[in-house]
Amino acid sequence: LTVPDIVTIPFIEGDGIGPEITGAAQKVINAAVTKAYNGKHSIEWKEVLAGGKAFEQTGSWLPDETLAAFQEYLVGIKGPLTTPIGEGIRSLNVALRQTLDLFVCLRPVRWFKGVPSPVIHPEKVNMFIFRENTEDIYAGIEYMTGDANCEKFKKFLIEEMGVTKVRFPETSSFGVKPVSKEGSERLVRAAIQFAVDRKLPSVTLVHKGNIMKFTEGAFKNWGYKLAEAEFGDKVFTMAEYQQIKKSEGKEAADAVYKHAVKEVKIIVKDVICDAFLQESLLHPEEHSVIATMNLNGDYVSDQLAACVGGIGIAPGANINYNSGHAIFEATHGTAPDIAGTGKANPSSLLLSGVMMLDYLGWNEASVLIENAIEKLMAERKMTADLYSQTENATLLSTNEYADALIS
Numbered sequence: 001l002t003v004p005d006i007v008t009i010p011f012i013e014g015d016g017i018g019p020e021i022t023g024a025a026q027k028v029i030n031a032a033v034t035k036a037y038n039g040k041h042s043i044e045w046k047e048v049l050a051g052g053k054a055f056e057q058t059g060s061w062l063p064d065e066t067l068a069a070f071q072e073y074l075v076g077i078k079g080p081l082t083t084p085i086g087e088g089i090r091s092l093n094v095a096l097r098q099t100l101d102l103f104v105c106l107r108p109v110r111w112f113k114g115v116p117s118p119v120i121h122p123e124k125v126n127m128f129i130f131r132e133n134t135e136d137i138y139a140g141i142e143y144m145t146g147d148a149n150c151e152k153f154k155k156f157l158i159e160e161m162g163v164t165k166v167r168f169p170e171t172s173s174f175g176v177k178p179v180s181k182e183g184s185e186r187l188v189r190a191a192i193q194f195a196v197d198r199k200l201p202s203v204t205l206v207h208k209g210n211i212m213k214f215t216e217g218a219f220k221n222w223g224y225k226l227a228e229a230e231f232g233d234k235v236f237t238m239a240e241y242q243q244i245k246k247s248e249g250k251e252a253a254d255a256v257y258k259h260a261v262k263e264v265k266i267i268v269k270d271v272i273c274d275a276f277l278q279e280s281l282l283h284p285e286e287h288s289v290i291a292t293m294n295l296n297g298d299y300v301s302d303q304l305a306a307c308v309g310g311i312g313i314a315p316g317a318n319i320n321y322n323s324g325h326a327i328f329e330a331t332h333g334t335a336p337d338i339a340g341t342g343k344a345n346p347s348s349l350l351l352s353g354v355m356m357l358d359y360l361g362w363n364e365a366s367v368l369i370e371n372a373i374e375k376l377m378a379e380r381k382m383t384a385d386l387y388s389q390t391e392n393a394t395l396l397s398t399n400e401y402a403d404a405l406i407s
């Protein structure tokens, strides 16, 4: 990206706790940018509407002007949105992702010392999850039992496709899982490029290809092929390892693998999703960048977020690495139960802002914020969500927390 000194960032304030965490995050980001660059760089925040606030003011949940602003300015940030019920919209977030074709959902997972965690060694959890954002069962192709299309689909499967192995009781519903070579490749390409840029040791393809051979299995195979074809000498894949093992034996394959690790190549490997969920708890240090499909990515992201303090502190972004469009976002919802009480933790949105600053190349500012969070967590100065699970902690309101980070 070519980034001007003053960057206009469209932002959606969000519903529920949205206004509180957005205000807090913006003031910390502004302070960090000013301090890091002595006023040479700054952000001009441009509010755009979505969700409940948009509906109240314009009658639309997602006005065209909002989409146009994200199109125009490339990089934006958003608070959580209320999902309208019974309005014919599945999710505003999905609508945003689809319109801008934000094909990567990136979730970094790292632990700050002092944050309560259910695992014994949270310091070993340091991963970047690349979740495919546009395909898989999330495409929304579903047929509800009793609907005419459901009956049609059932008939099609039995009569046209000759599906005889499966029993279809009368009350059956169906979902379709579309997966493409192009969609899988662009996700895996982005994950490997990220590992190359940051000099990370491995990329793990997480899939369920042992059962869903032509969708999840294809994702794995396309991923391996792309790694070898496009990243050549920079990577060593476990598919290559298997080939050497088959032709030259295990010893020879192990020797090549060891050499690759020593040569600072990125090891591209794969793990079945259920095994990964276990392995990532028992040996998180074995994994660095994770590339996975949509539904697996959903499960994996939340499990790993729980290891490092939960949704109040886990950041995320939706990115199209080809067009440059990116929306950084809090990973949690609108938390209506605590809205307006000063109990909300703004860290998820703030750390998404840190990712945004990195994306703009303003790393000097992002490091200041991360260091400040690290310091407050080590001192156990926390918002209510973490405070309630931590001994000898000091309770701060959303605003006090932001002010403490700034000072």
Ligand code: NAD
Pocket (backbone or CB within 6 Å): 017, 021, 079, 080, 081, 082, 083, 093, 311, 312, 329, 330, 331, 332, 333, 334, 335, 336, 337, 338, 343, 344, 345, 346, 347, 348, 385
């Ligand atoms: P939620 O994430 O809003 O809340 C779950 C629990 O986590 C609540 O107890 C809440 O108090 C707590 N929590 C969430 N964020 C917190 C924070 N920053 N600090 C402290 N505590 C926090 O999930 P929900 O209750 O299932 O959903 C509420 C609404 O949010 C729904 O309308 C849902 O559709 C929407 N939602 C939006 C998004 C999004 O915009 N990305 C994501 C999930 C849910």
